[in-house]
Structures are given as C-alpha cells and as structure tokens.
Amino acid sequence: MILKNAYIGLPAIGSIIVLSLTLSTRSAAQEVVTFTHLPLVMKSYPIVETGQIAFVSARDGNDEIYRMGYDGIGATRLTYNTYEDLSPDWSPDGTQISFMSNETGEYEIYVMNADGTGRTQITTMTHCYTPRWSPDGNRIVFYTRPGSDNIIYTMNPDGSGLVQVTDPAVSGYDPYWSPDGFRIAYQSIRGVAGIYVVDPDGSNTALLYAGPRLVNFAWSPDGDHLALSIWDGSFYNYFDIYIYDLNTSTLYRITNNQNANQGVDWSPDGHYLIYHAMEAYTSQIYTMTVAGDHLTNITEDPVGAMSGDWGR
Numbered sequence: 001m002i003l004k005n006a007y008i009g010l011p012a013i014g015s016i017i018v019l020s021l022t023l024s025t026r027s028a029a030q031e032v033v034t035f036t037h038l039p040l041v042m043k044s045y046p047i048v049e050t051g052q053i054a055f056v057s058a059r060d061g062n063d064e065i066y067r068m069g070y071d072g073i074g075a076t077r078l079t080y081n082t083y084e085d086l087s088p089d090w091s092p093d094g095t096q097i098s099f100m101s102n103e104t105g106e107y108e109i110y111v112m113n114a115d116g117t118g119r120t121q122i123t124t125m126t127h128c129y130t131p132r133w134s135p136d137g138n139r140i141v142f143y144t145r146p147g148s149d150n151i152i153y154t155m156n157p158d159g160s161g162l163v164q165v166t167d168p169a170v171s172g173y174d175p176y177w178s179p180d181g182f183r184i185a186y187q188s189i190r191g192v193a194g195i196y197v198v199d200p201d202g203s204n205t206a207l208l209y210a211g212p213r214l215v216n217f218a219w220s221p222d223g224d225h226l227a228l229s230i231w232d233g234s235f236y237n238y239f240d241i242y243i244y245d246l247n248t249s250t251l252y253r254i255t256n257n258q259n260a261n262q263g264v265d266w267s268p269d270g271h272y273l274i275y276h277a278m279e280a281y282t283s284q285i286y287t288m289t290v291a292g293d294h295l296t297n298i299t300e301d302p303v304g305a306m307s308g309d310w311g312r
Contacts, residue, residue, distance in 0.1 A: 051268055051312050052114075053298070054078075054088035054097050055285055057305040065099055067114070070267070070287070070310065072298030078116030085110075090311030091133045096157070098131040098140055109142050111157060122159030130174055133157075135181040139200070141165070143173045143186070152186055154200055165202045172196065174216055179223045187214055195226065208246070215239050215262045221270040225290075229262040229275065241275060243290060254292040268312045276306040 051070045056063050060077065063084040068075040079085045083103040090097055095114055100107045106126035112119040123142070131142040134154075139161075143152045149168035152175050155161055165184060166172040172186035183197045185208055194210040195217055208226075209217075215229035226244040228251075231237065239261045241254040255261050260278035267274065273290060276283045283304040288295040299305040 049267060049269075049272060051310055052090070052094065053274065053285070053308050053310050054090055055299070055305050055308040056086055056088065057299070057301055057303060059301055059303040059305075065097065065116075066305075067097075068298070070298075072285075072296075072300070075299075078112065079119070080116075087130050087307055088309050089132050090114075090309055091157075092135055092137045092312075094312050098133060098157075100129055100131060100142075109140070109159075111140075120158075122155070122157070132176060134177050135179060141175040141177060141184055141200075143175055145173075152184065154184075163200070163202075165198060165200060167202075170196075170205075172198075176217065176219050178219055179221050185217070185219055185226075187217065209244055216264060218265040220266055221268065227264045227266060227273055229264045241273065241292075254288075254290070263307055265309060267310045272310075274308045274310050276308060 049070045052067050053070055054065060054067050057066055062082060063086055064077060064079045065085045065088045066075050066077050081103065083101050085099055085101045088097050088099045096111050097114060098109060098111050101110050107128055108121050108126065109123040109128045109131045110119060110121050125144050125146070127145045128142055129144070131140050133140055138156070139154045140157055141152065141154045143150050150171045150173040151164060151168050152166040152172045154163045154165060166186065169190065170188055171190050172188045175184050175186045177184055178197070182199070184200055185195055185197045188196055192207060192210050193212040195208045195214070196205055197208045198205045213231040213233060215231055218227045220227065224246055226246065228242045228244055229239050230242055231239050236258065237260055238258050240256060241261050241264050243252045243254055261275055264273055264275040271289065272287050274285065274287050276285045282302070283306045284297050284301060285299045285305045285308040286295055286297055
C-alpha cells in the first residue's frame with residue numbers, strides 16, 4: 001500500500017476537519033486508487049507540557065547522548081567518549097536512560113543514570129539494538145541480529161533474566177511495549193509486512209497493522225493509536241508522519257512535505273508527537289500536536305540532532 005496525496009480541507013465545521021487521503025494499492029500489473037475521506041477531531045491544544053527529552057547529537061564531534069527540556073532549553077551532554085551512543089530511552093520513573101553503543105566494537109545495550117553517571121553495559125551478545133523500558137520499569141526489550149535474522153528479547157535492567165520473545169524466522173525488529181505492558185509490538189517484513197504484537201513470553205502473535213514502507217512506529221500512551229513514519233516510495237526517501245486509529249482502523253496523515261520525517265514518538269501524556277526530520281542534509285528534532293499544528297524545531301542544531309525520547 002502506497003500512501004500519497006493527502007489534502008486537508010478548510011474551513012472546518014466546529015472542531016472537525018476532513019482529511020482526504022489517497023490510498024494506492026499497486027501490483028506488478030496495475031495500480032488501483034481509492035479515495036477515503038477521514039474525520040480528524042482537533043483537540044484543545046496547545047497545553048503546558050513538561051518533561052525532559054533525551055536525544056543524540058554529534059555537535060561535539062561524534063554521536064553522543066544529551067538531555068534538554070521539552071522546549072529545547074538547557075541541553076546537557078551526558079556521554080563523553082569516542083564511540084557512537086544511540087537510541088536513548090527514558091525509564092518510566094525518569095531516573096535512568098537505556099541506549100545502544102558500539103563501545104566494544106559491536107553494538108550492545110547500556111544503562112546510565114539520568115545525569116550520565118553509572119554507565120553500565122548490560123548485554124554481551126553483540127549486534128543489540130533499540131532498547132525500550134517496559135511501562136513498569138522492570139524489563140527492557142531490544143532486538144539483536146546475530147546473522148541474517150532478527151530476534152527480540154527482554155531482560156531485567158541489569159541484564160539478567162534474558163527471555164527470547166520472537167523466533168528468528170519472524171525476524172522482528174524495532175520492538176515497542178504496549179502502554180499496559182502486557183504486549184510487545186514489533187515490525188516485520190516476513191510474510192505480511194507490518195506491525196505485529198506478541199505476549200512477552202512469545203505467545204499469541206497477531207497482526208496489528210498491515211502496510212509496507214514503515215520506517216518506525218510508536219504506541220500511544222492511551223493505547224488507542226499508533227504513530228507511524230512511512231516512506232512514500234520515491235527515490236528521494238521522503239517520509240511522512242501518520243496516526244493509525246486502532247479502534248476504527250483509520251489512517252490519518254499528519255505531515256505532508258518533502259522531508260525525511262522519522263523517529264516518531266509520543267509525549268508522555270500523548271498530546272504531542274516528537275520526531276526528527278532531515279532538511280538540507282541536517283537532522284533536527286521537532287514537536288507538534290497530534291493534529292500536526294504548533295510545529296516547533298526544538299534543537300536548531302547546525303550539526304544536527306535525532307532520536308528524541310520524551311520522558312516525564
């Protein structure tokens with residue numbers, strides 16, 4: 001399924017605007033185009049936000065992890081080394097950050113305190129990526145790629161209690177906890193490409209969202225929506241942000257520009273989205289409401305910034 005040609009018609013009636021989304025299903029022989037008009041309810045934003053954002057920047061020479069306020073003020077460097085430190089993820093209580101680093105020569109999972117102290121390696125498997133804390137803070141999910149297949153695992157925050165969640169044949173990646181912590185979502189392009197969910201013990205796998213060209217996704221704090229970054233299929237690698245309503249199976253297009261909008265995630269209360277976009281060969285971190293307005297560049301970094309994670 002190729003997503004293209006979104007149009008928001010204004011003025012609106014009350015708090016409702018109508019978004020017209022073109023869905024194109026293409027096979028080798030033909031392309032069938034259908035048009036769907038989707039109601040998008042605008043909520044009363046902006047509101048006063050809070051919290052800290054962990055992110056990655058090479059402003060000091062190589063990819064390091066920093067933190068800043070939700071508004072981009074007060075950026076503080078947390079890691080100091082010559083390695084790549086990537087994919088920061090706040091613990092639910094805001095006291096720790098998990099991340100991946102190639103300090104050993106291969107990517108492993110690490111944790112550190114919110115001020116950058118107490119850096120600790122918690123995996124020794126090599127090729128370990130994208131750690132994420134469970135909502136209760138008791139487990140961390142990640143995936144590894146020891147060969148040609150991905151495998152998803154969970155573990156305790158100290159690296160003990162390793163549990164394999166997915167089979168190599170599934171080749172799942174980019175895992176993300178459900179807000180209640182009872183399920184783990186992940187991407188796979190094996191079979192029907194899309195987002196799947198599975199219990200933390202590896203049972204009860206089900207398809208949550210079907211669609212190719214996914215770049216990344218994030219589950220909303222209320223459990224009712226997925227934020228998606230989707231490639232438009234062009235040579236120029238344009239990615240746009242969408243929201244998928246899990247209750248109605250409706251897809252809303254939020255951005256419509258010629259940028260690589262990716263790394264999308266939610267603010268802790270679910271009112272805002274955070275993502276990074278590549279413009280003029282430099283990546284910047286943006287926030288906006290779930291309706292796509294009040295867009296703000298919160299880094300304005302001449303070197304670039306990416307992988308923003310919004311903690312409490």
